[in-house]
Amino acid sequence: MHVFTLTTDWGSKDHYLAAVKARLLALMPEARLVDITHHIPPFDITQAAFVLKNTLNVFPSGTIHLIGVNTDASIETPHIVAGYRGQFFIGADNGVFSLMFEEKPDLIYEIDIHQDSDYFTFSTRDVFVKAAVHIAEGKPLEELGGKRETLNQKLSFHPVVEKEVIKAKVIYVDRYENVFVNVTQELFRKVVGKKAFQIEFRNSRYKINRISQSYSDVAEGEMLALFSSNAYLEIAMNRGKASSLLGLHQDDPVRIQLL
Secondary structure, three states, rough: OOEEEEEEEEOOOOHHHHHHHHHHHHHHHOOOEEEEOOOOOOOOOEEEEEEHHHOOOOOOOEEEEEEEOOOOOOOOOEEEEEOOEEEEEEEEOHHHHHHHOOOOOEEEEEOOOOOEEEOOHHEEEEEHHHHHHHOOOOOOHHHHHOEEOOOOOOOOOOOOOOEEEEEEEEEEOOOOOOEEEEEEEEHHHHHHOOOOOEEEEEEOOOEEOOOOHHHHOOOOOOOOEOOOOOOEEEEEEOOOOOOHHHHOOOOOEEEEEOO
């Protein structure tokens, strides 16, 4: 029994999600389908990569992931299947894979197969599903298309570490409006250690000078910083909406100043 996951920017209002699931189940009735999310902002491969990067390690070997975000194919951004850490990822090579993977994939094949309709606007249903079932049935990947050596690169912003400051940015806002910053716990420990510090944002209007262990470490409505379960720095409010109340949004700058 094979596990297939779906990550898209479709939402749940329209027919797209049901159509893809129906096509998968028609071809492989015993398939196990897992919805990772269908609420990626339209065409936002950066957020899609963040969500997938933080879930791929919990799926079993052999899982096949379909990425229905910005799926238009071209000579520059072909449809591909990438093998990574024992799993398979199918989508358009628009930079999402390079943002998601921490090292080079084990294999990359360009998908060059006849699609299942005469329309070219629904690649996830008409191409990705067909390729996913091909993989699940154990057929040779070479039958999907030619082998590729590299991925299209989209460079993510890495924190800039200077003598007394880490210059970072917001990379994700979750449903609770918790704000994720591209500073890992490992980097924080390496640079800050036991030194005094303050986390500054909104042109230093807001400052946090300690790391909490849980949201309830502060009073309801107060802001805090902690390391989330994915080891990224998180700015939050206890039972509050940090993003809107603090004015913090994707790509906004955040500074960690040593004192």
